[in-house]
Amino acid sequence: MLEVDIKKRLRDFDLRLKLDIDRGKTLMLVGDNGCGKTSLLNLVAGLDSPDEGRIALDGLALFDSEKKINIPPEARGIGYVFQSYALFPHMSVYDNVAFGLRTRKMPADEIDVLVKEHLDRAGLWDVRKAKAADVSGGQKQRIALARALIIEPRLLLLDEPLSALDVRKQATMRRELKESIRACGVPCIIVTHDLRDVVSMGDFACLLERGKIALKGGAEEVIAWGSGQDDVGDLH
Amino acid sequence: MLEVDIKKRLRDFDLRLKLDIDRGKTLMLVGDNGCGKTSLLNLVAGLDSPDEGRIALDGLALFDSEKKINIPPEARGIGYVFQSYALFPHMSVYDNVAFGLRTRKMPADEIDVLVKEHLDRAGLWDVRKAKAADVSGGQKQRIALARALIIEPRLLLLDEPLSALDVRKQATMRRELKESIRACGVPCIIVTHDLRDVVSMGDFACLLERGKIALKGGAEEVIAWGSGQDDVGDLH
Amino acid sequence: MSGDSNQEHKCIGRAVAIPSRSREIALKACLGLLLTLAMAFIALPVIALFLRSPLDTILGTLHDPVVIDALRLSLMTSTITTFTVVIMGTPIAYVSARFNYWGKELADSLIDLPVIMPPAVAGIALLVAFGRMGLVGHYLNTTFGISIAFTTLAVIIAQVFVSSPFYIRQARTSFEDVDLSLENAARTLGATRVYTFIHVILPIAMNGLISGAIMAFARSLGEFGATIMFAGNFQGRTQTMPLAIYTAMQGDLDVSLCLSIILVAFSFVVIVSVKTLTRKVYKRC
Amino acid sequence: MSGDSNQEHKCIGRAVAIPSRSREIALKACLGLLLTLAMAFIALPVIALFLRSPLDTILGTLHDPVVIDALRLSLMTSTITTFTVVIMGTPIAYVSARFNYWGKELADSLIDLPVIMPPAVAGIALLVAFGRMGLVGHYLNTTFGISIAFTTLAVIIAQVFVSSPFYIRQARTSFEDVDLSLENAARTLGATRVYTFIHVILPIAMNGLISGAIMAFARSLGEFGATIMFAGNFQGRTQTMPLAIYTAMQGDLDVSLCLSIILVAFSFVVIVSVKTLTRKVYKRC
Amino acid sequence: EEQKELTVFTAASLTGAFGEIGGIFENETGMTVAFNFDGSQALRTQIENGAYTDVFASANKKQMNAVKDAGLINNSSMIVFTKNKISLIIPKDNPAQINNLSDLARPGVKIVMGTKDVPVGDYALQIINKLGNDSAYGPDYKTKVLENVISEETNVNYVVTKVALGEADVGFAYVSDITEDLAGKVDKIDIPDEFNVIGEYPIAVMNESKYPAESQEFVNLVVSDEGKAVLLKYGFTPV
């Protein structure tokens, strides 16, 4: 279970929220551009530190301003898909995906099996030798996803993980992702702007507005908020 | 009218297609990741040169391998939203949007009026002084859009221009973009993976597969292709 | 799509080696120690120089017209040199970073040559090339009546010769690191190559350019061997601080050490202010 | 949302200044000319040197044991120096690129000092610090019986002192230019700081590091003033090529020019091969 | 009207003395004198490569003769104007306890001298040879002394600097190198004339001088009593 209760001063406003996510559950995070979704993920990942508060995973504190605990990101065991992918441009697609396993000192032959499996599934086997800088935008996003999932993290943070995928891949991925999160039983936060994601993958959803939770509940409630807008109504 | 008839060797396959787009018409370009959409836009923009063929805008050749014509990108008068935005990280949001007007030596006071108008519309006025590297992903995409539209180009190339926008902004933008393209009367190519874009903005659509046009026609036909997949059916 | 076989993962999360707190501290201590040692290695000789020279002697020599001449000349020539190197070197660095031309690799290595040459040899080389009897200087002299050697111009030429590689190399790598897609974006927005260069590429590479220019400036301030050979040692005309230091060494070691300290202190102040100033300007734009 | 007022634009497309073909050509011609001039400026002195020295004299001097000793010593010390500078300088450059610590600006400027000092002054400074009567050397001598000056070690110390700033500066800017988000990504994937440094940051900064290392190598190959002052001039022990060249210069200028050509040619070959080699290795990983 | 300027290329060891003589000359004639102080070898290289000068004052005959052989000087004007002797210099606190010439052969003594190609090194070698041939110093004197040499400097300054800093125990330098300012840091040990070598400093007017008369006047001033007094003050032995 992931518990988050933090406060952080951003440039334009304060981020201030309290969240619990059970194992195997997925929180869909939606909200306007610049409302603080990415900032929140960075705080949970340990790339940035809250001004005060507490973040705990399975009862163990990752961050605690009172007890002065701040576990470094490499020890938090997270799988993070960055909004801008943050692929290693000097490495091949293969090496990007294998990176997390190598840091864990897994034997090369085991790595090979796992990476092949993930690259196959993502449809990237053919471009495995290309430099990560030299593939298309959607291919980059798939690499980022595979790189985060292959390490079997204890916590998943996905920042708009499907936005650049083509129609076919998006559908498959949505299904696969959902199943694998449930099977793995780790808490998961997915940021998205696509209400179809919310419906199909989320156990519950959260609407962020200028750093605060404006709405929390089942997916349907958030959709209702969305359908105040004109052409989102298409969804139903 | 934009006429494209080109051939280009990519790393994994050949890009080879023929397209005409009338003034004020919008072509929606869809296709799997890595099928060559971005490569095509780069060729039209003049950032890369076809191996052979011809690209012409309003009868004037931008590229012609036979006549050895290759107009440099800065003289093609295009508005290009890059898939990865390509914002100038050292400039403020304001300066990014004003860039194209400054290259055209417009007086500063006129620039001011126009930029203010565009920033307001994109909801970026409050962050105008922030460095472009220091805003959220969706805000970056809005900057990229505003930067490309403000120069009133003779040809619009938009590479997934709405993918990172929040639900509210996406709906508004889709409507505004459509109207302003029609009013301006310039040919426009929009790459997207969201079939709602195809329905709401496109005059006609094109499905690319490994560099070749697999399907061309009204938006409905392409949607039909998409709905072979499971949850895209939601759309209807 | 395969992959459905994957759902039975145990998913305990792959073990991560948690870095112990003590290891982190040890690393920091190591780095701190290394930094301190390195600083000490550079600072100690400078401090030892200071300790040997009483302050009043230093202040006394500051009134000596020889010193004033030399300091003025040094600052002037080094400044002109740096500007020349930056103005000529920037386009050269950019061209070799972005374009391919015939003999590029050769040209690139050629640029390093002045660094390898011991300075006096560089001076002789300049003399046999641009001196009155030299390969080129010969023509300059007979055709135009121009004589370069042993003038203030010669000082600048010698300094440019020895210091330009330091700027060009650094500028080149900085240009190479600028993301090509930004250049592309600028051009689609109507910017010509030159406009793009000035408004996009230059500001992004600025950090490296400033750093390279400071190196070139420092190198030309300290330049001795090539200057004395090619420009001679004439007070007020070609006697820069390093030459004055050498000349003073003939009489009194202490005076020459005082001069060295003055040079070092002055340059230090100049470099620090240039650094803060340019960084400020650069941050603002 | 406002903006609906905007649809009445005339939309003829804002005029773009179409760069005329002739302007483009003029620009290219200018750049080409500049490049040629700059290359000529550097190449001419070198060529003039070559022209003065008949090839058989050069080949003849190659058999001289003095020359062989000096060449061997030069290559050895410069290689050791470069390795030392790279190994010590890389963490220092990284720390000053990424972390803030007390006195950082000062430390950063301190690193440039050795460049400003005329080499002979640098040598004196090293003597008064590490010589047997020196600030530190005094203790080393009385406590441990170690005497550094006038040994091969002193040659290396002098070279490290003068050449490390060139490496550290360039490495620092290269590290500063590495995107922080890549470092973040690596760490979320379980990489410790050290692992991230080795596998992500180092390869991305490699281009600049190689360039800086080549500069440092070149600078230490050409080093004369600090070496002769701190290490003395003793054949086989401290007489590097530049010292041999200066020694020969006192007797026979032609011999010393031949030696210079040998040094320049050798270094040129070494640098070009190091460059191609490291680039190849670096491309592969 | 342009100020007339006399250019004088002068061996670096004459820096102090000629600086003063130049001042006297300027006062007497109203001309300015521009000095180029550098090693004699460097000056010769510069002259051979087209450097313009009116007067050349060398620290040894070898460089002057080279310029003369190239036909660049007015032969009749050439004259030896001063001599210089070699002496041992030791740091004031004399760490190696050097008290006489035979101490040079004691193992472990750190000697610095010029390399054989610079006059001061050449002279030192000659002196060591002469001492070695003298029975009073023993047959292996020469080898022992040469074994103690830790550095062969290309410039007499470097010899003086190293001794003044106490980094070398003893060095061979010109008597004129031990200036008043240095007297507080070093002591000298005279070398008897029978072993010593006398260096000769020639001066000459150049053929291409634009001011031959004034140049000759300058040379005359150097060899005049007034000039001799200055040279004497700086430790030279004017002739």
Ligand SMILES: Nc1ncnc2c1ncn2[C@@H]1O[C@H](COP(=O)(O)OP(=O)(O)OP(=O)(O)O)[C@@H](O)[C@H]1O
């Ligand atoms: N810089 C590059 N160098 C070499 N090959 C590249 C580069 N960028 C992309 N490619 C390859 O060219 C092909 C076409 O890529 P392109 O970027 O045009 O695809 P796309 O249709 O835009 O895909 P997406 O929907 O993922 O953006 C792909 O096979 C891709 O891997």
Ligand SMILES: Nc1ncnc2c1ncn2[C@@H]1O[C@H](COP(=O)(O)OP(=O)(O)OP(=O)(O)O)[C@@H](O)[C@H]1O
């Ligand atoms: N590097 C930065 N430095 C300072 N402020 C930033 C930086 N990045 C983003 N911000 C600001 O912080 C706020 C929250 O940004 P954040 O990236 O968390 O938004 P987001 O919810 O992820 O938006 P999006 O949907 O557009 O990705 C915004 O006001 C944004 O402008």
Ligand SMILES: [Mg+2]
């Ligand atoms: Mg975000």
Ligand SMILES: [Mg+2]
């Ligand atoms: Mg694309």
